[in-house]
Amino acid sequence: xIRIFVVHRRFEMSRGKIVDMTQGPITPQIINYIVPLxxxxxxxxxxxxxxxxxxxxxxxADALAALGAASPVMNIMLFLMVGICLGMSILMGHFxxxxxxxxxxxxxxxSLIAGGIFTLLVVAVGFFFSHAILRxxxxxxxxxxxxxxxxxxxxxxxxxxxIYNIYASTLRxxxxxxVSLYFxxxxxxxxxVMDILFVAVWHLGIxxxxxxxxxxxxxxxxxxxxxxxxxxxxxxxxxREFVFDVGLFRQTVSYxxxxxxxxxxxxxxxxxxxxxxxxxxxxTIGAFNAVTRIDDVIMVVQQxxxxxxxxxxxxxxxxxxxxxxxxxxxxxLKMVLIYTALLMVVVFAFAPNLVGAFVTDKDPQLVGPGxxxxxxxxxxxxxxxxxxxxxxYFRGVGRLKITLNATLSQMTGRVIAAYIVAQYWGLxxxxxxxxxxWICMLAYEMPVFIKSWRRxxxxxx
Numbered sequence: 169x170i171r172i173f174v175v176h177r178r179f180e181m182s183r184g185k186i187v188d189m190t191q192g193p194i195t196p197q198i199i200n201y202i203v204p205l206x207x208x209x210x211x212x213x214x215x216x217x218x219x220x221x222x223x224x225x226x227x228x229a230d231a232l233a234a235l236g237a238a239s240p241v242m243n244i245m246l247f248l249m250v251g252i253c254l255g256m257s258i259l260m261g262h263f264x265x266x267x268x269x270x271x272x273x274x275x276x277x278x279s280l281i282a283g284g285i286f287t288l289l290v291v292a293v294g295f296f297f298s299h300a301i302l303r304x305x306x307x308x309x310x311x312x313x314x315x316x317x318x319x320x321x322x323x324x325x326x327x328x329x330x331i332y333n334i335y336a337s338t339l340r341x342x343x344x345x346x347v348s349l350y351f352x353x354x355x356x357x358x359x360x361v362m363d364i365l366f367v368a369v370w371h372l373g374i375x376x377x378x379x380x381x382x383x384x385x386x387x388x389x390x391x392x393x394x395x396x397x398x399x400x401x402x403x404x405x406x407x408r409e410f411v412f413d414v415g416l417f418r419q420t421v422s423y424x425x426x427x428x429x430x431x432x433x434x435x436x437x438x439x440x441x442x443x444x445x446x447x448x449x450x451x452t453i454g455a456f457n458a459v460t461r462i463d464d465v466i467m468v469v470q471q472x473x474x475x476x477x478x479x480x481x482x483x484x485x486x487x488x489x490x491x492x493x494x495x496x497x498x499x500x501l502k503m504v505l506i507y508t509a510l511l512m513v514v515v516f517a518f519a520p521n522l523v524g525a526f527v528t529d530k531d532p533q534l535v536g537p538g539x540x541x542x543x544x545x546x547x548x549x550x551x552x553x554x555x556x557x558x559x560x561y562f563r564g565v566g567r568l569k570i571t572l573n574a575t576l577s578q579m580t581g582r583v584i585a586a587y588i589v590a591q592y593w594g595l596x597x598x599x600x601x602x603x604x605x606w607i608c609m610l611a612y613e614m615p616v617f618i619k620s621w622r623r624x625x626x627x628x629x
Contacts, residue, residue, distance in 0.1 A: 198477075
């Protein structure tokens with residue numbers, strides 16, 4: 169069985185389809201793995217940011233605030249899908265690293281069936297309860313209807329988001345992060361074009377921005393699904409192979425539920441922080457929407473270095489190669505330090521320009537709070553870089569409960585601090601609340617990591 173797998177894997181690798189990260193130079197492998205992830209996520213953030221910029225410039229500050237109020241709810245559901253697929257991909261990486269292709273295929277089919285049913289339930293709940301959720305968040309009445317309409321349309325597109333993420337996760341578990349990137353680039357460009365048409369030309373307002381996003385998600389899902397079925401013989405399913413494996417389902421639920429809870433805990437924290445921001449007024453909500461988009465762009469590289477660490481760790485953990493795991497983590501740490509040092513300077517120096525890009529008149533009531541936030545955050549970005557790397561390490565070795573508990577400690581500290589200080593210091597207080605949350609997270613993670621690292625070092629000697 170293993171011999172057949174090795175021959176098959178070499179055949180696939182010769183066609184440039186998959187990457188075996190259990191052998192060969194480490195730094196080029198990690199860089200080649202994470203660069204497409206970074207570019208792909210930047211594409212997603214680009215068309216998310218395009219929504220904000222185009223809505224802010226062509227519809228107005230109220231619409232930008234409605235988009236900001238809706239974003240935490242939308243992200244909870246989106247990252248629920250991402251978390252589920254992340255948990256599945258860790259198991260896939262383990263099976264691939266161990267050379268067990270039949271089990272890999274059963275994991276994929278089980279994930280598609282179970283995840284698809286769950287996604288439909290999430291879509292239904294999200295669609296019918298959008299208005300009630302936004303009211304609980306204390307969303308101002310003047311933007312409540314627009315925010316609800318936007319959310320309901322976005323929820324309809326979660327089915328496409330799941331399809332894309334499950335197929336993309338399958339490819340990434342086998343070291344291929346490039347194919348899904350190409351489809352994201354195409355959908356991002358189409359989304360921006362449709363944003364301009366629906367919002368700026370046809371004046372469909374915030375609903376037009378939502379429709380553009382859903383169409384882009386649909387296209388990326390279809391392209392990825394068709395490509396995988398046509399180009400990857402290893403992942404072709406016969407009628408009897410597309411099965412629901414109860415044993416694997418239980419194992420998958422264990423991984424995916426923990427990964428999803430970790431993602432959801434993070435997003436629920438952001439949801440609650442939005443509740444602390446909303447009473448500060450429409451301009452502050454708009455400013456917070458702008459700076460969180462900027463945060464997302466800055467942190468996406470750190471997050472994907474963490475995801476690259478996860479993929480590398482998962483394969484080498486499955487192959488039992490402790491020394492490569494240590495070297496891979498150290499490589500990721502160097503990347504985080506270099507990248508963060510550069511971005512801290514850029515954000516502090518150009519904070520007014522970054523916030524001002526979201527509005528035409530550069531209203532000081534909106535730009536001012538955003539600049540104050542970024543000038544503090546510029547000195548804090550190293551902390552999420554370290555936490556993302558540690559999260560990638562723990563995910564890769566299958567210790568997802570650590571990532572969940574660490575995220576819970578972070579968001580608990582951050583939310584409590586936000587509600588205490590935001591009423592006095594506005595968005596500056598929100599930035600300081602982020603600092604407190606990251607300190608809580610590192611205080612939990614570091615002792616566990618040190619013990620794990622010592623064991624890993626002992627195994628590699």
